[in-house]
Amino acid sequence: MTSTTQEVARSGDSPLKPEHLGRVIFITAAAAMGGFLFGYDSSVINGAVEAIRDKYHIGPATLAQVIAIALIGCAIGAAVAGRIADRIGRIRCMQIAAVVFIVSAVGSALPFALWELALWRIIGGFAIGMASVIGPAYIAEVSPSAYRGRLASFQQAGIVLGIAVSQLVNYAILRGADGEQRGKILGLEAWQLMLGIMVVPALVYGLLSFAIPESPRYLIAVGREDEARGVLAEVEGGEGRLTERIAEIKNAMRREDKASFRDLLGGRAGFLPIVWIGIGLSAFQQLVGINVAFYYSSTLWQSVGIDPSSSFFYSFTTSIVNIVGTVIAILLVDRVGRRPLALVGSTGMAVALACEAWAFSAKHGATLPNTQGTVALVAAHVFVLFFALSWGVVVWVFLGEMFPNKIRAAALGVAASAQWIANWAITASFPSLASWNLSGTYVIYTGFAVVSIPFVLKFVKETKGKSLEEMG
Numbered sequence: 001m002t003s004t005t006q007e008v009a010r011s012g013d014s015p016l017k018p019e020h021l022g023r024v025i026f027i028t029a030a031a032a033m034g035g036f037l038f039g040y041d042s043s044v045i046n047g048a049v050e051a052i053r054d055k056y057h058i059g060p061a062t063l064a065q066v067i068a069i070a071l072i073g074c075a076i077g078a079a080v081a082g083r084i085a086d087r088i089g090r091i092r093c094m095q096i097a098a099v100v101f102i103v104s105a106v107g108s109a110l111p112f113a114l115w116e117l118a119l120w121r122i123i124g125g126f127a128i129g130m131a132s133v134i135g136p137a138y139i140a141e142v143s144p145s146a147y148r149g150r151l152a153s154f155q156q157a158g159i160v161l162g163i164a165v166s167q168l169v170n171y172a173i174l175r176g177a178d179g180e181q182r183g184k185i186l187g188l189e190a191w192q193l194m195l196g197i198m199v200v201p202a203l204v205y206g207l208l209s210f211a212i213p214e215s216p217r218y219l220i221a222v223g224r225e226d227e228a229r230g231v232l233a234e235v236e237g238g239e240g241r242l243t244e245r246i247a248e249i250k251n252a253m254r255r256e257d258k259a260s261f262r263d264l265l266g267g268r269a270g271f272l273p274i275v276w277i278g279i280g281l282s283a284f285q286q287l288v289g290i291n292v293a294f295y296y297s298s299t300l301w302q303s304v305g306i307d308p309s310s311s312f313f314y315s316f317t318t319s320i321v322n323i324v325g326t327v328i329a330i331l332l333v334d335r336v337g338r339r340p341l342a343l344v345g346s347t348g349m350a351v352a353l354a355c356e357a358w359a360f361s362a363k364h365g366a367t368l369p370n371t372q373g374t375v376a377l378v379a380a381h382v383f384v385l386f387f388a389l390s391w392g393v394v395v396w397v398f399l400g401e402m403f404p405n406k407i408r409a410a411a412l413g414v415a416a417s418a419q420w421i422a423n424w425a426i427t428a429s430f431p432s433l434a435s436w437n438l439s440g441t442y443v444i445y446t447g448f449a450v451v452s453i454p455f456v457l458k459f460v461k462e463t464k465g466k467s468l469e470e471m472g
Contacts, residue, residue: 031139033208034130034134034155035154035162038159039162039163044195044198045295046170047181048194066117068423074125075129078132080130081131081132081134082133082137086218094209107120108120109192110192129417135158139151139155140401141217142231148334149464169194216231232245264407273459275407284391284452285391286423287448291426297318322388325388328389332389343456346390348386353442356376357446358372
């Protein structure tokens with residue numbers, strides 16, 4: 001799924017200002033609802049972990065697989081989304097993802113057995129994987145280049161808002177069920193209602209997809225040039241430049257072939273170097289352990305002596321910090337650039353994770369000493385803050401920008417799949433690793449944060465201020 005944006009004015013000129021920025025923001029926010037679904041689904045399960053363990057009488061390993069199995073569906077959905085969207089359009093792809101997610105949310109809330117819950121989570125994951133690819137690429141295609149970094153950041157903003165809202169909804173449901181995840185409310189156990197309410201954001205996502213235009217690049221690709229002209233006028237303005245912009249897009253497309261997996265191969269390392277860089281960015285974003293904070297935070301804090309109600313509260317405060325960090329990134333990504341934010345974030349995450357590792361080394365049984373407990377809580381929030389103001393945003397921006405036009409569809413799909421696979425590896429391994437050595441687990445995450453610094457310095461190039469056609 002390839003992309004285009006308004007051409008950046010050449011050196012020394014000011015970038016063209018869109019005439020309808022409000023409309024562009026609405027379009028971007030609607031597409032970023034896919035990110036909201038990703039965040040909501042990622043975090044809502046946090047409120048159901050202990051109830052699922054109790055209801056089905058399962059151990060840590062089986063529990064981890066049920067929690068993480070949705071990520072397998074995400075990886076598959078991400079891998080195929082680009083090709084589907086190139087065939088039927090970005091908007092139709094969003095609508096399919098919304099319908100699939102609605103069905104999976106209902107199924108997840110009403111499972112007859114553990115295997116059925118796992119199946120519905122895989123199906124829901126497929127929809128989220130599709131949305132995770134469609135969102136960044138579509139946003140890049142409709143965003144004027146002068147604003148593209150900030151608008152691309154809406155994807156991560158949607159994710160963190162989804163996380164925060166899910167925690168708030170979970171907390172409200174838990175209160176309504178007298179603090180019991182298996183308490184009854186509206187005829188269901190609390191955890192079932194938590195999963196079932198995911199229908200609401202999926203429905204909103206589907207409805208919003210009817211209110212936004214198709215990508216101008218897709219419209220040109222299928223010969224609907226008049227419609228593409230209308231969309232470009234809507235999102236970029238500049239009536240006098242529309243013919244030039246359409247010609248610019250056509251010229252870029254003539255230099256392209258339909259992306260395929262074969263196009264990504266080259267060199268002694270299998271994939272082309274730029275593809276490996278995209279895979280590396282995606283992997284590091286997850287290998288620092290960020291989703292442990294959103295899948296397992298309630299269980300983690302309860303394991304070190306914090307009561308369930310407070311553990312849900314700390315999960316919510318972490319999600320608020322996540323939002324604050326994302327806002328900072330949105331404000332800075334087009335001013336400071338992508339690489340500097342990534343480097344600052346890696347450094348901050350490494351320090352915070354090291355502090356968590358030290359604090360958890362004092363764990364005895366199910367408690368932490370007061371000093372270490374305070375350090376662990378503060379460091380957890382600092383870790384999320386530095387992730388949110390850096391890797392949480394810039395990876396999505398990089399993936400929408402960094403690949404040459406010819407391979408962007410296939411490369412973005414592979415990189416997004418790598419992200420989901422790394423997410424699955426962390427999510428599935430955490431319960432067992434934590435049972436083995438919680439402090440040692442955080443040492444591993446610290447190591448990944450440290451290694452990400454030389455990776456960025458050596459391999460990652462700045463994409464700030466470049467048009468997508470210039471990447472190709």
